[in-house]
Amino acid sequence: MALNVGNFILNDWSNILFALIVVYIVKYYFSWYTRENPIPGPFPLPLIGNLHQLGLDMGKGALKLQKEYGDMFEIFLGPTRTIFISRAELTEKINNPTLKNNAFYFRSPPNPGLKELHLINSGITFNRDLTTWKFNRRILNLTVMSPKFLRKSVEFTNQLCDDLEKYWSSIDPNTKVNLANWTTCLSADIIVTTATGTKGCSMADYNNSLPNSVKVDISEKFLNESLKFIDSIYTLISSALFYFSFPPFIRKYFPVFKPMYHKYRDNDIWLGAELERIVCTRKQKIESASLDQPIESNALNLLIVLNTERDINKITSIDFTEPLTNIEISRNLKEIFVGGMDTTRNVMCFIMYYINKHPQVKDKLIKEYESVYGDLSKKIDITYESLGKLVYTEAVINESMRLTPVLPVFLRAASFDTEIGGYKIKKDTTVFTNYTGIHYHKDHWVEPEKFNPDRFLKDGGHTIVKNSYLPFGGGIRICPGRHWAMGNMKILSARMLTNFEINLADPEAPLKSSYQGTQHCDELDGNDDNLKNDLDEANYWYHQAVDGNKVALYRLGELYEIGKGVCKNLVRAFEFYKESANKGCLEAQYKVGYYYDHGLVVDADKEKALDWYEIAAERGSIDAQHRLACQQEVNQS
Numbered sequence: 001m002a003l004n005v006g007n008f009i010l011n012d013w014s015n016i017l018f019a020l021i022v023v024y025i026v027k028y029y030f031s032w033y034t035r036e037n038p039i040p041g042p043f044p045l046p047l048i049g050n051l052h053q054l055g056l057d058m059g060k061g062a063l064k065l066q067k068e069y070g071d072m073f074e075i076f077l078g079p080t081r082t083i084f085i086s087r088a089e090l091t092e093k094i095n096n097p098t099l100k101n102n103a104f105y106f107r108s109p110p111n112p113g114l115k116e117l118h119l120i121n122s123g124i125t126f127n128r129d130l131t132t133w134k135f136n137r138r139i140l141n142l143t144v145m146s147p148k149f150l151r152k153s154v155e156f157t158n159q160l161c162d163d164l165e166k167y168w169s170s171i172d173p174n175t176k177v178n179l180a181n182w183t184t185c186l187s188a189d190i191i192v193t194t195a196t197g198t199k200g201c202s203m204a205d206y207n208n209s210l211p212n213s214v215k216v217d218i219s220e221k222f223l224n225e226s227l228k229f230i231d232s233i234y235t236l237i238s239s240a241l242f243y244f245s246f247p248p249f250i251r252k253y254f255p256v257f258k259p260m261y262h263k264y265r266d267n268d269i270w271l272g273a274e275l276e277r278i279v280c281t282r283k284q285k286i287e288s289a290s291l292d293q294p295i296e297s298n299a300l301n302l303l304i305v306l307n308t309e310r311d312i313n314k315i316t317s318i319d320f321t322e323p324l325t326n327i328e329i330s331r332n333l334k335e336i337f338v339g340g341m342d343t344t345r346n347v348m349c350f351i352m353y354y355i356n357k358h359p360q361v362k363d364k365l366i367k368e369y370e371s372v373y374g375d376l377s378k379k380i381d382i383t384y385e386s387l388g389k390l391v392y393t394e395a396v397i398n399e400s401m402r403l404t405p406v407l408p409v410f411l412r413a414a415s416f417d418t419e420i421g422g423y424k425i426k427k428d429t430t431v432f433t434n435y436t437g438i439h440y441h442k443d444h445w446v447e448p449e450k451f452n453p454d455r456f457l458k459d460g461g462h463t464i465v466k467n468s469y470l471p472f473g474g475g476i477r478i479c480p481g482r483h484w485a486m487g488n489m490k491i492l493s494a495r496m497l498t499n500f501e502i503n504l505a506d507p508e509a510p511l512k513s514s515y516q517g518t519q520h521c522d523e524l525d526g527n528d529d530n531l532k533n534d535l536d537e538a539n540y541w542y543h544q545a546v547d548g549n550k551v552a553l554y555r556l557g558e559l560y561e562i563g564k565g566v567c568k569n570l571v572r573a574f575e576f577y578k579e580s581a582n583k584g585c586l587e588a589q590y591k592v593g594y595y596y597d598h599g600l601v602v603d604a605d606k607e608k609a610l611d612w613y614e615i616a617a618e619r620g621s622i623d624a625q626h627r628l629a630c631q632q633e634v635n636q637s
């Protein structure tokens with residue numbers, strides 16, 4: 001009998017498997033129930049842990065779990081214990097700005113996938129080796145945070161905005177402007193151009209793909225090379241998530257994942273070689289130029305000349321006296337692309353959404369641009385220095401990034417055993433800061449759901465609690481590209497609003513976005529029907545006004561008054577009205593009176609207002625007669 005049972009068990013593989021599974025489950029739950037220092041969190045399932053509760057959208061999942069389990073909860077991503085913190089005070093250690101006693105200088109725990117991508121012991125973002133991280137981080141700070149780089153980046157972004165304006169002014173009036181696509185292309189071009197000094201051509205390609213657009217003449221070979229490179233950066237970003245999430249065995253041998261693995265691996269090899277080729281070619285060019293020849297301050301050039309005889313600010317620390325090797329330069333360049341491309345494009349989309357959703361904010365922005373750049377009917381001159389004056393713009397950008405942080409959650413790992421909120425955290429435990437959770441926390445923000453840029457103004461009556469606003473993270477690993485990104489966003493907002501009348505195709509539609517490692521703007525359609533028609537109308541009246549046509553002058557006054565086809569500008573409007581009034585246009589005469597009457601001109605003057613009203617009233621203007629009657633009543637009373 002005993003033999004039979006033994007035979008039965010040993011021969012029946014399914015029973016063995018069943019027994020193993022039972023043992024695994026018992027062991028799994030035993031270690032879960034007896035785990036040290038448990039933090040509130042959902043009940044996990046073997047193998048997948050709490051992945052089903054977190055869902056694919058990590059930002060939304062974290063918010064949902066925060067509601068159920070509070071500001072600090074733990075979940076299991078597969079077998080790995082992971083902690084989420086969603087309150088400013090709890091992030092104190094993560095945002096420690098010094099290396100001394102820094103318990104969270106690791107980005108992630110050791111991970112075989114990231115190691116295979118050479119991201120664990122080199123580069124910046126996932127680098128766990130303190131010596132090389134410090135070295136690379138210092139180099140990147142010296143490059144993308146240096147004033148000469150930031151100044152040059154303003155020039156590049158302005159030039160690319162000029163291109164965008166050219167493309168937009170030739171768009172077919174009956175097509176919708178896909179703002180998400182345009183900002184994606186513009187951002188890619190900004191990052192590529194500013195990082196390498198070679199102009200990106202995503203916008204040109206996208207423009208050429210649109211029906212009825214005026215095609216740009218661009219070499220097919222250059223276009224393909226450039227697009228392949230950009231595509232390869234996006235592929236690398238997706239591959240980091242893939243390599244991070246799946247263990248080597250599943251990646252390499254599971255039928256669904258195998259082709260993806262091959263694609264990602266080939267891409268990594270190609271990109272590495274391409275970056276080195278780019279570095280080598282530029283290095284040769286710089287070395288063959290004479291020393292007195294100025295070198296453009298794009299990121300690649302700055303990395304190449306660092307610590308060479310061209311570098312006037314040679315760094316004189318013992319550990320860093322030599323120029324960078326080609327590998328070091330290409331790895332830093334890769335960090336710029338990976339860190340900058342996906343973040344910038346999505347943030348720009350979100351900003352455009354919020355601005356266009358709130359017309360009163362748009363008006364205030366236009367006023368700021370008028371006060372900083374003067375006459376908006378002429379091309380505005382955005383300099384590096386002027387960006388500091390765009391205080392309201394900065395508040396609008398901050399508020400957009402508060403409501404939709406492009407990294408809704410992001411990770412760090414404990415670099416030694418430590419503690420948060422009274423709970424012990426073991427070395428290498430992953431801790432996600434739930435940025436969205438903190439940005440919407442009722443204890444930190446009044447009416448957190450409301451879009452209110454004033455809360456970021458000094459006199460806005462709101463005190464910002466330390467660590468309650470973290471769009472760029474914080475502490476020693478805070479985003480090194482934050483000043484560059486903020487500059488780009490300011491330029492883009494100013495250029496778009498002063499040149500175009502963009503309206504959301506469906507103003508009632510909610511923001512469509514999804515989590516893809518970063519928060520991704522899925523769809524953002526703007527209407528350019530009005531834009532093109534309005535531009536045409538403005539052009540038409542300008543054309544007519546050349547010979548002093550009083551009706552055309554009056555019409556131009558109207559367009560400037562309401563900002564149609566041109567930027568709203570009351571000073572310009574008044575100039576046109578006055579010129580038209582002097583030529584005898586009745587409506588314009590009334591308008592001039594009205595502008596003097598209501599203080600819409602600098603030299604507001606009631607006497608002058610009455611004079612113009614009288615002229616217009618005498619000639620039959622009902623509006624002017626009404627104003628005079630009102631004035632008489634006021635005088636009598």
Ligand code: HEM
Pocket residue numbers: 107124125126137144335336337338339340341343344347406407410411470471472473474475476477478479480481482484485486
């Ligand atoms: C609006 C645009 C951007 C946003 C919202 C953003 C946000 C962030 C955030 C939240 C982090 C994590 C910081 C932390 O752990 O505390 C980060 C890290 C990083 N960002 Fe950005 N970023 C942006 C643009 C850029 C740009 C343009 C670059 C290019 C230089 C860049 C390069 C990096 C790098 C290299 C890191 C890793 C830093 C480290 O681990 O030491 N980012 N970014």
